[in-house]
Amino acid sequence: MDPLSWGAIFARMAVQFTPVWIALVVLFAVSIMFKRRLGLYGKLFDSTIGMIGFGLVMFWVFTALFASMIMTFPPLEQIPVMKNKVPGWPVTGADEGAYDFYLLGGDALARDVFSRMVAGSQIVITIAPAATMFAFMVGIVLGLPAGYFGGTFDTVLSFLSNLILAFPVILLFFLLVTPEIIETGMPNYMAMVLFVFPVLFLCVLIYSRFRTRPEVFNIAFPVIMIASVWLYLSLVSEVGTKVQLLPGFLDLFDVPGEILVVFVSVVFVNSPTVFRIVRGLTLDIQTRDYVAAAQTRGEGSWYIMLWEILPNARGPLIVDFCLRIGYATILLGTLGFFGLGLPPESPDWGTTINAGRRLLSAFPHPAVVPALALISLVLGLNLLADGLREESLRD
Amino acid sequence: MGMFILRRAGVMLLTAICLTFIVFFMTNLYPNLEKLAKTQGNFRMTEEEVARWLEPRGYTQPTLYKYAEWLGVKPGYRGESADGRPLGRCVRPGQDEGSIPNYCGILQGDWGYSTQFKEPVSDIVWKRLALTGKLMFWVMLLMVPGALIVGVLAGMREGSVTDRTLSTGAIVTTATPEYVSGVIFIAVFASSAVGLRWFKGSATSAMENITFENFFLPVITIALYGLGYVARMTRASMAEVMTAQYIRTARLKGVSFGNIVMKHALRNALIAPFTVIMLQFPWLLNGVVIVETLFNYKGFGWLLVQAAGNNDIDMLLACSVVAVVVVLVTQLISDIGYVFLNPRIRVS
Numbered sequence A: 001m002d003p004l005s006w007g008a009i010f011a012r013m014a015v016q017f018t019p020v021w022i023a024l025v026v027l028f029a030v031s032i033m034f035k036r037r038l039g040l041y042g043k044l045f046d047s048t049i050g051m052i053g054f055g056l057v058m059f060w061v062f063t064a065l066f067a068s069m070i071m072t073f074p075p076l077e078q079i080p081v082m083k084n085k086v087p088g089w090p091v092t093g094a095d096e097g098a099y100d101f102y103l104l105g106g107d108a109l110a111r112d113v114f115s116r117m118v119a120g121s122q123i124v125i126t127i128a129p130a131a132t133m134f135a136f137m138v139g140i141v142l143g144l145p146a147g148y149f150g151g152t153f154d155t156v157l158s159f160l161s162n163l164i165l166a167f168p169v170i171l172l173f174f175l176l177v178t179p180e181i182i183e184t185g186m187p188n189y190m191a192m193v194l195f196v197f198p199v200l201f202l203c204v205l206i207y208s209r210f211r212t213r214p215e216v217f218n219i220a221f222p223v224i225m226i227a228s229v230w231l232y233l234s235l236v237s238e239v240g241t242k243v244q245l246l247p248g249f250l251d252l253f254d255v256p257g258e259i260l261v262v263f264v265s266v267v268f269v270n271s272p273t274v275f276r277i278v279r280g281l282t283l284d285i286q287t288r289d290y291v292a293a294a295q296t297r298g299e300g301s302w303y304i305m306l307w308e309i310l311p312n313a314r315g316p317l318i319v320d321f322c323l324r325i326g327y328a329t330i331l332l333g334t335l336g337f338f339g340l341g342l343p344p345e346s347p348d349w350g351t352t353i354n355a356g357r358r359l360l361s362a363f364p365h366p367a368v369v370p371a372l373a374l375i376s377l378v379l380g381l382n383l384l385a386d387g388l389r390e391e392s393l394r395d
Numbered sequence B: 001m002g003m004f005i006l007r008r009a010g011v012m013l014l015t016a017i018c019l020t021f022i023v024f025f026m027t028n029l030y031p032n033l034e035k036l037a038k039t040q041g042n043f044r045m046t047e048e049e050v051a052r053w054l055e056p057r058g059y060t061q062p063t064l065y066k067y068a069e070w071l072g073v074k075p076g077y078r079g080e081s082a083d084g085r086p087l088g089r090c091v092r093p094g095q096d097e098g099s100i101p102n103y104c105g106i107l108q109g110d111w112g113y114s115t116q117f118k119e120p121v122s123d124i125v126w127k128r129l130a131l132t133g134k135l136m137f138w139v140m141l142l143m144v145p146g147a148l149i150v151g152v153l154a155g156m157r158e159g160s161v162t163d164r165t166l167s168t169g170a171i172v173t174t175a176t177p178e179y180v181s182g183v184i185f186i187a188v189f190a191s192s193a194v195g196l197r198w199f200k201g202s203a204t205s206a207m208e209n210i211t212f213e214n215f216f217l218p219v220i221t222i223a224l225y226g227l228g229y230v231a232r233m234t235r236a237s238m239a240e241v242m243t244a245q246y247i248r249t250a251r252l253k254g255v256s257f258g259n260i261v262m263k264h265a266l267r268n269a270l271i272a273p274f275t276v277i278m279l280q281f282p283w284l285l286n287g288v289v290i291v292e293t294l295f296n297y298k299g300f301g302w303l304l305v306q307a308a309g310n311n312d313i314d315m316l317l318a319c320s321v322v323a324v325v326v327v328l329v330t331q332l333i334s335d336i337g338y339v340f341l342n343p344r345i346r347v348s
Helices: A006-016 A018-033 A039-046 A048-065 A113-149 A151-166 A169-176 A179-184 A186-194 A196-210 A214-236 A257-285 A289-297 A301-312 A314-337 A349-359 A365-394 B002-027 B030-040 B047-057 B063-071 B121-156 B161-174 B178-190 B212-242 B245-253 B257-269 B271-295 B300-309 B313-341
Strands: B078-080 B086-088
Touching (some): A018 A048, A039 A048, A113 A257, A113 A314, A113 A349, A113 A365, A151 B002, A151 B313, A169 A314, A169 B002, A169 B300, A179 A186, A179 A257, A179 B030, A186 A214, A289 A301, A301 A314, A314 A349, A314 A365, A314 B271, A349 A365, A349 B178, A365 B161, A365 B178, B002 B063, B030 B047, B047 B078, B047 B086, B121 B161, B121 B212, B121 B257, B121 B313, B161 B212, B178 B212, B178 B271, B212 B257, B212 B271, B271 B300, B300 B313
Antiparallel strands (some): B078 B086
């Protein structure tokens, strides 16, 4: 068989992505049809930039979701003759029934670049938004009281956040994300501290809203409390490491040490910035009349913070959330690029770029493909944030 | 103003002490010391041999003691090797016993001895910093005017085609981290696969002799990432100034558009980007580490990677001090400069 031309490669890739196209068309059709009833999300479909960004982001989300249908080969499968082959090279020496081509060529270890890119999207799409979410929880839970109460609490936290911000990110990664540090159990301890905040957030959220309505409170609060604490404990505790709080049979899932340290360090780097944003917004919003009204009504401080201030700060926070997922993606890539954290055979984009750069001047495709994938996702998130900002400023 | 700078200097010092202590603590965790012992001795050392290597060199003391020694407020540890040679913090290879100083911390101007490069830390750091300085000079020369021109052009007529195009371009560059743009530039302009071969994919030769061919790619890679961000800030600030009352007055007087932009708008529009440019310095450090690794240019970033990879404690501490000082000094300059540029604000 002859190698494919570029036109044929793109045609075949488009065919592989069929489930993604279908999902995108359905999502866009439904969203545009009901856009007047969907609030800020619906307004996004009034701006071209926002729609392009949203499309790019959802493309990768669906790719991650349908990865097993899109991949033409398992991401770790090696077919020795395919080493460093250019895109569109016909596969020889594979098992019966395998796909006919390496659509985007083979890398230095003779694996399919296309399939690895698709598999990499799964890692990025799971870690980056989750880490950003945790960073937001930390930033919100600490930033709201720092801005609202001020005083020593604020001074200390602001100093700490400036301290972390003054720390060069790369140096922090090199110090924190090493096998030696994993051995000391430090990421687990940091996880213990950082992951408390979502639990705290949920509990205070429910408590401050429903404590005056015992019929809801007495049922909802214990249920949510137990569920979130259990989730927290199974996330933090690992069988066989220094932090083992739960016996094995109660531990719902295990996060491998390498993933946990990557996750923790991304959360750690991002949360001070979120803290500063939330604190600034709180300082601004707490001078408004509706906050004074709530204070006069005699509402508790946490009620005012979580149910009066936070919803009114949502616009800038949502925009920053999108930007920050992009930044987390870049950070993940940076970690991969320096070979920190994730194992070297992991298909995530940063690690793949790092593996591909050694032979860059002779065989650029193994590094360029994940690089383009990473740009398109981050660009999509930036455009989405831009669109959201424009639309949220409009009203 | 004097009080303000003094207070800032105090906070800076406190921050620097906290940060170096964190670095110190993390590099002195036992598994890291074990790694150090194994890279310095040999990789097949047993547990006891590791302990025997660490103990006479003073690595097994409490972290606070070691930190005080590094600062130079406590006499350096003295130990003896099995054959009676002196060992310890202040001991340098090939030094005779009488000339070993009691104190050897940063207060005495001694930044320690690199276990990786077998040279005093300060010599290496200065040499590498000079190389990175050259890189940064060209980056700034390209980035600052480029970003300001793009930002002003985009911001002076908000919503025009020029604005849309330039803003989209700026978003694209901010979405492209250095390791991605660097890889793409090398693939397009320096690989045999595409065949352009305009530039070199490695900047190693630029350490002695900078040419356009070997230095353009690393410089543009760092500059582009910051360029988009600064340009967007400039655009926002320019767009805001262009809607101000005095610009309308000037326009109604019949001042030409070029004159409005150059004489009335520009100076006021450049206040905000100044702060942003100063605050970009710390971010550039990330870019420097990535680009120096990618292009194999042995400057400060490369040094940091080497020091971290080999747990070269003194070197890592020196690097973090440099990085922290850069961050804090740029913050201070941006605060003070902001006051000078904007007479409406007074430091209280």
